[in-house]
Amino acid sequence: MSALAARIPRPHSSLVRSLGLVVLAGAVLLIASEALGAYDELQLANGAYYFAVLAGLTVLIGLSGQISLGHGALMAVGAYTVALLIGDERWALVPALLAAVVVTTLVGVLVGAAATRLRGPYLAGATLAFAVGLPALADKYTSLLGGENGLVINPPTPPSGLGANFPLERWEAWIACAGALVVLFTMNNLVHSGVGRSFRAVRDDEIAASLCGLHVGRVQTVAFVVSAACAGLGGGLLAVVLQLASPGAFALQLSLSLLTAVVLGGLGSILGAVWGAAVLVLLPGWTNDIAHSFSLSTQVSANLPLAIYGLVLILAMLVWPSGIQGAVRVAVSRIRERHAPGAGESSP
Amino acid sequence: MRLRSYRTGAAGVAGAIVVAIALAGCGSSSEPGVSSTSVTFGTHQPLTGPAAPGYSEIAPASQAFFNYLNAQGGINGRKIHLIYKDDEYNPAKTVNTVNQLVLQEKVFGIFEGLGTPTHTKVVGFLNSSKVPDMFVASGCPCWDNGTAQPYTFGWQPNYTIEGKILGQYIKQHFAGKRVGVFYQDDDFGTGGLTGIRYELPASQIVSAQPYQPGGTNVAPQISAIKAAGAQVLVDFTVPIYTALGQLASFTLGYKPQLVVSNVGIDPTTVGGLLKTFSKGKAGTELIEGAITDGYLPSNTDLSNPWIALFKKVHDQYDASAPFDGNVEYGMANAYTLAQALQLAGKKLTRQDLVGAVNTTGSKLTGPGLVPFRYSTSVHGGYAGAEMGQVRGGQIVLFGGPLVTEPTAGSAITPYTTAQPAPPASGVSVP
Numbered sequence: 154m155s156a157l158a159a160r161i162p163r164p165h166s167s168l169v170r171s172l173g174l175v176v177l178a179g180a181v182l183l184i185a186s187e188a189l190g191a192y193d194e195l196q197l198a199n200g201a202y203y204f205a206v207l208a209g210l211t212v213l214i215g216l217s218g219q220i221s222l223g224h225g226a227l228m229a230v231g232a233y234t235v236a237l238l239i240g241d242e243r244w245a246l247v248p249a250l251l252a253a254v255v256v257t258t259l260v261g262v263l264v265g266a267a268a269t270r271l272r273g274p275y276l277a278g279a280t281l282a283f284a285v286g287l288p289a290l291a292d293k294y295t296s297l298l299g300g301e302n303g304l305v306i307n308p309p310t311p312p313s314g315l316g317a318n319f320p321l322e323r324w325e326a327w328i329a330c331a332g333a334l335v336v337l338f339t340m341n342n343l344v345h346s347g348v349g350r351s352f353r354a355v356r357d358d359e360i361a362a363s364l365c366g367l368h369v370g371r372v373q374t375v376a377f378v379v380s381a382a383c384a385g386l387g388g389g390l391l392a393v394v395l396q397l398a399s400p401g402a403f404a405l406q407l408s409l410s411l412l413t414a415v416v417l418g419g420l421g422s423i424l425g426a427v428w429g430a431a432v433l434v435l436l437p438g439w440t441n442d443i444a445h446s447f448s449l450s451t452q453v454s455a456n457l458p459l460a461i462y463g464l465v466l467i468l469a470m471l472v473w474p475s476g477i478q479g480a481v482r483v484a485v486s487r488i489r490e491r492h493a494p495g496a497g498e499s500s501p
Numbered sequence: 502m503r504l505r506s507y508r509t510g511a512a513g514v515a516g517a518i519v520v521a522i523a524l525a526g527c528g529s530s531s532e533p534g535v536s537s538t539s540v541t542f543g544t545h546q547p548l549t550g551p552a553a554p555g556y557s558e559i560a561p562a563s564q565a566f567f568n569y570l571n572a573q574g575g576i577n578g579r580k581i582h583l584i585y586k587d588d589e590y591n592p593a594k595t596v597n598t599v600n601q602l603v604l605q606e607k608v609f610g611i612f613e614g615l616g617t618p619t620h621t622k623v624v625g626f627l628n629s630s631k632v633p634d635m636f637v638a639s640g641c642p643c644w645d646n647g648t649a650q651p652y653t654f655g656w657q658p659n660y661t662i663e664g665k666i667l668g669q670y671i672k673q674h675f676a677g678k679r680v681g682v683f684y685q686d687d688d689f690g691t692g693g694l695t696g697i698r699y700e701l702p703a704s705q706i707v708s709a710q711p712y713q714p715g716g717t718n719v720a721p722q723i724s725a726i727k728a729a730g731a732q733v734l735v736d737f738t739v740p741i742y743t744a745l746g747q748l749a750s751f752t753l754g755y756k757p758q759l760v761v762s763n764v765g766i767d768p769t770t771v772g773g774l775l776k777t778f779s780k781g782k783a784g785t786e787l788i789e790g791a792i793t794d795g796y797l798p799s800n801t802d803l804s805n806p807w808i809a810l811f812k813k814v815h816d817q818y819d820a821s822a823p824f825d826g827n828v829e830y831g832m833a834n835a836y837t838l839a840q841a842l843q844l845a846g847k848k849l850t851r852q853d854l855v856g857a858v859n860t861t862g863s864k865l866t867g868p869g870l871v872p873f874r875y876s877t878s879v880h881g882g883y884a885g886a887e888m889g890q891v892r893g894g895q896i897v898l899f900g901g902p903l904v905t906e907p908t909a910g911s912a913i914t915p916y917t918t919a920q921p922a923p924p925a926s927g928v929s930v931p
Contacts, residue, residue: 195600195604292713292716300687300713301686302621303593305621308626322604395593395596396625397592397596397622400715401591402591402593
């Protein structure tokens with residue numbers, strides 16, 4: 154295996170590698186979406202926009218060492234921007250998504266600049282306040298933002314070139330996956346670039362990093378802004394898939410589940426964001442099935458999924474602190490050692 | 502060696518994908534959710550959240566009535582099943598819940614989808630997917646559009662109709678008194694407010710204050726209504742907000758004449774909420790004397806043969822719930838669905854069910870005190886209601902049923918045809 158691998162020329166540019174990864178992932182998603190039923194295509198779309206947010210969040214938390222409990226609110230900014238532009242102003246899809254990214258990035262600049270002055274639990278508390286306070290704005294400015302009723306947008310119509318019977322769910326999955334692939338390309342490139350290295354440097358030792366000439370506050374703000382842009386795109390895609398932007402979709406529970414998904418998937422790795430997105434999409438369904446199979450009263454069974462979610466998180470942190478990706482990494486390196494003992498190749 | 506295993510592996514994966522695509526292409530020839538022995542409906546309900554008090558009893562009550570019919574052999578030989586899922590009165594969750602019911606559980610139709618802000622988010626999807634959306638548990642005027650939404654049918658009286666009937670009563674019995682309106686900030690509240698405005702002159706309505714479902718502080722709205730000097734307070738509220746509004750009024754020393762929509766007045770529910778919120782200090786006395794309306798017999802009127810029937814079904818199939826207006830609602834709506842299924846015939850398709858209500862729905866009689874407004878273009882539901890009042894913690898109806906149309910100029914006329922007796926078993930259809 155290692156002899157064969159050594160003979161395949163590896164592209165040195167991370168840009169080309171990221172592009173290759175995107176093409177491969179795109180091909181897999183395209184084939185998968187053709188074979189899936191309508192409901193599973195919606196699940197795929199959900200997983201895609203969750204991945205978009207989680208990729209940015211895992212870079213922020215894992216790579217630059219900051220914490221944010223407020224990414225649900227940033228998703229809300231993206232979603233409401235898309236809902237206002239597509240619903241009221243009749244913008245096309247791609248310009249609206251780009252505008253959502255721009256607006257959320259601007260909000261991210263403000264929040265990130267404030268965040269650089271805070272550390273640890275204080276940063277967590279500030280972002281938590283942001284997560285709780287921002288969606289409540291919809292209830293305050295009901296004429297513009299629709300209140301609890303939310304803003305509705307028309308479903309995105311598939312282009313006529315795809316045929317009259319092209320399922321809407323598949324088109325939504327394609328849109329969301331396209332956004333996820335853009336995030337995959339950008340984030341994978343970032344992680345392996347100089348910017349990514351500066352994030353890690355600031356995370357590991359701020360004093361040493363500033364001695365090397367890195368402006369710590371600026372690097373941390375850039376990390377926040379990048380993750381905000383991803384959250385804005387994720388939120389915009391959520392609005393397109395749900396055809397709705399309402400405060401109920403961005404409750405505090407979302408921010409907390411984003412955080413647990415990132416930790417569960419594996420901090421700092423893009424593949425960890427994929428696992429995290431899968432967890433966010435699949436776990437609620439499994440916990441609901443467990444709760445119903447015990448035939449509990451509605452009050453208990455409605456809250457049981459949250460309790461199971463928390464329990465799974467605690468167990469995973471005790472057994473797998475580096476998350477699912479960490480466990481995969483360990484398993485892959487064990488398989489490699491078994492096939493080529495003594496080669497001593499370290500896993501990526 | 503390694504390359505050959507890669508090639509066979511890739512061939513295996515490609516083959517699996519081809520088979521999967523081929524299988525996905527094969528559609529089933531019959532409709533989803535129906536067989537010769539059963540038909541399955543789905544519904545989204547607020548089992549938890551701000552609308553759960555009271556409303557969470559509705560779907561189990563409907564299911565209890567279906568169990569009663571199934572024990573007799575069902576309708577046209579089919580047992581009726583109801584899958585109900587929690588959407589927490591959260592429109593974002595409603596979208597996911599209905600997607601799950603239609604696309605994953607593959608139900609025949611949606612029945613009794615509850616809530617105005619919630620159901621408005623799924624109406625487009627249900628109609629474009631041609632899924633029957635029967636008898637929505639909400640009186641929003643927005644369901645009443647058979648031309649644009651041919652698969653969606655209302656059931657309870659349109660909120661504008663209700664607003665007109667309540668407004669006319671205020672005009673006749675509280676002439677010259679100042680009126681304040683406390684309403685939910687969506688099509689439910691605004692629909693009711695429109696009806697009130699059709700009947701009362703603009704100068705008489707001195708304050709109209711909306712609330713967002715989810716918040717718990719309604720003191721600002723009640724203070725504003727009190728400051729405007731309203732002597733009559735009209736509530737287009739769900740039970741929790743009726744209770745919160747009354748507690749705020751009590752705290753402010755404000756004692757207007759209360760007029761409440763039928764969706765937010767069930768004394769068992771509101772009394773229980775008042776007791777919980779005030780830690781036992783207040784109860785149904787805070788809504789005593791409230792004016793309301795009803796389109797079904799009062800659930801405390803055990804001499805009514807329909808109430809006796811529902812009580813019997815409740816005691817056998819749904820005994821853990823209190824026997825209140827919500828349980829009566831669930832069973833009466835279930836009776837109407839069973840009638841529609843009977844009319845649709847032995848060979849049941851989605852189009853047959855929708856067509857049956859379009860053609861014969863207006864002739865259906867049952868526990869309702871008023872007739873239905875159903876035709877190909879009108880999907881409105883009950884045409885009116887009877888006035889009622891909370892006396893001794895129970896709703897007592899008086900004055901006879903009234904019917905009208907949800908438009909500004911149409912008259913409100915009495916409806917004098919008597920309610921039929923319930924059938925000894927099953928359902929009866931014209």
